[in-house]
Amino acid sequence: MRCGYFDADLCRSCSELATPYDAQLAAKDAAVRDALADHPAYDRIGWEAPVASAQQAFRNKAKMVVSGSVDAPVLGIWDPRTGGTDLRGCPLYSEAVHGLLEVLAGFVTTAGLTPYDVGDRRGELKHVLVTESPDGEHLVRLVLRSTEALPRVRKHLPGLLAAAPSVRGVSVNLLPEHKAVLEGEEEVVLTEAETLPMRLGAVTLHLRPRSFFQTNTAVATALYEEAVAWTADLDPASVLDLYCGVGGFALHLAAPGRSVHGVEVSEDAVASARRSAAEAGLDATFAAGDATAGDLPAADLVVVNPPRRGIGADLAARIDASSARALLYSSCHAGSLARDLRHLPSWTPRRVRVLDMFPHTRHYEVLTLLLRD
Ligand SMILES: C[S@@+](CC[C@H](N)C(=O)[O-])C[C@H]1O[C@@H](n2cnc3c(N)ncnc32)[C@H](O)[C@@H]1O
Numbered sequence: 001m002r003c004g005y006f007d008a009d010l011c012r013s014c015s016e017l018a019t020p021y022d023a024q025l026a027a028k029d030a031a032v033r034d035a036l037a038d039h040p041a042y043d044r045i046g047w048e049a050p051v052a053s054a055q056q057a058f059r060n061k062a063k064m065v066v067s068g069s070v071d072a073p074v075l076g077i078w079d080p081r082t083g084g085t086d087l088r089g090c091p092l093y094s095e096a097v098h099g100l101l102e103v104l105a106g107f108v109t110t111a112g113l114t115p116y117d118v119g120d121r122r123g124e125l126k127h128v129l130v131t132e133s134p135d136g137e138h139l140v141r142l143v144l145r146s147t148e149a150l151p152r153v154r155k156h157l158p159g160l161l162a163a164a165p166s167v168r169g170v171s172v173n174l175l176p177e178h179k180a181v182l183e184g185e186e187e188v189v190l191t192e193a194e195t196l197p198m199r200l201g202a203v204t205l206h207l208r209p210r211s212f213f214q215t216n217t218a219v220a221t222a223l224y225e226e227a228v229a230w231t232a233d234l235d236p237a238s239v240l241d242l243y244c245g246v247g248g249f250a251l252h253l254a255a256p257g258r259s260v261h262g263v264e265v266s267e268d269a270v271a272s273a274r275r276s277a278a279e280a281g282l283d284a285t286f287a288a289g290d291a292t293a294g295d296l297p298a299a300d301l302v303v304v305n306p307p308r309r310g311i312g313a314d315l316a317a318r319i320d321a322s323s324a325r326a327l328l329y330s331s332c333h334a335g336s337l338a339r340d341l342r343h344l345p346s347w348t349p350r351r352v353r354v355l356d357m358f359p360h361t362r363h364y365e366v367l368t369l370l371l372r373d
Pocket residue numbers: 212213214242243244245246247248249263264265266269289290291292305306307
């Protein structure tokens with residue numbers, strides 16, 4: 001992929017862009033092999049070829065820091081050298097997102113949204129967040145410092161929706177603190193539609209503004225389909241999906257005669273998962289809570305897909321002592337995966353596959369199937 005921003009040294013987010021794509025994939029595969037090299041059952045692992053991604057236009061989420069001025073907003077990354085670098089044409093996004101970012105830049109001017117100035121802590125609009133569904137619909141979120149600009153956003157919303165008919169939902173997120181985070185706790189939904197339906201193969205997942213969603217829709221679909229394929233022979237009667245988010249694994253693994261239960265800390269994500277299950281008529285239940293706390297519900301198959309820190313020694317020990325027959329561990333960090341596997345001594349990793357969720361970076365997803373010895 002060629003990128004003018006990278007070539008001009010304006011953006012280095014794709015740190016590996018200068019490396020040919022095949023070599024990027026090989027390096028990720030090697031990194032996972034390295035991380036697991038000390039595992040006592042390393043020789044019994046069946047390694048599968050990495051799942052490649054499209055090399056551009058694969059990101060379903062654009063997270064743009066807003067700087068510049070009302071009349072000339074900059075949507076991109078904050079850079080003290082330039083006072084903000086505009087990345088509206090970033091090749092990781094689809095052409096539809098490029099067009100929508102142009103419309104949103106115009107909206108900043110029309111609605112008089114003063115970009116937040118990180119240096120003097122003044123201004124209102126901090127970030128513009130856009131999510132794209134596989135059907136080409138969009139969810140737009142404006143992260144504001146306060147409610148000061150909210151009436152103007154409401155007033156000009158019909159114009160925005162007319163100019164960008166692909167926009168299904170718009171919300172304002174309030175982030176009053178001066179903090180290096182993307183969003184705050186409070187979300188004000190401005191449109192009738194509250195969710196973005198993400199149609200992934202046979203399952204439609206409903207994405208709410210503050211829920212986690214894998215950023216590469218095609219590779220996420222491959223990940224869930226792989227989970228189904230790897231466990232088909234086991235035919236588990238019950239599945240427990242920990243860190244389930246909006247239910248990607250749980251809902252793909254749901255099947256007639258099989259009970260599926262997901263646990264997730266975000267109430268919004270749980271609401272989405274419940275809605276998706278009900279719409280699809282799937283036998284799946286979801287609970288909001290801490291996956292690392294309380295009793296571990298019994299299940300034949302346990303799926304874990306934690307944040308980078310991994311599942312930790314306690315949860316690993318409880319899974320180790322459980323009656324589960326199979327464990328699928330989907331990880332975005334091979335270091336924490338390797339650490340957690342040390343606390344799962346009665347499990348053998350049998351299949352491992354890197355899925356390239358984040359081309360041109362050193363990040364990846366790795367799926368591991370573990371069975372009892
Ligand atoms: C990597 S995401 C995986 C989400 C989901 N499995 C998917 O495929 O989209 C990790 C999820 O874990 C949730 N989470 C973080 N800490 C948690 C905890 N202690 N208990 C339950 N869920 C947690 C996050 O909100 C996030 O949705």
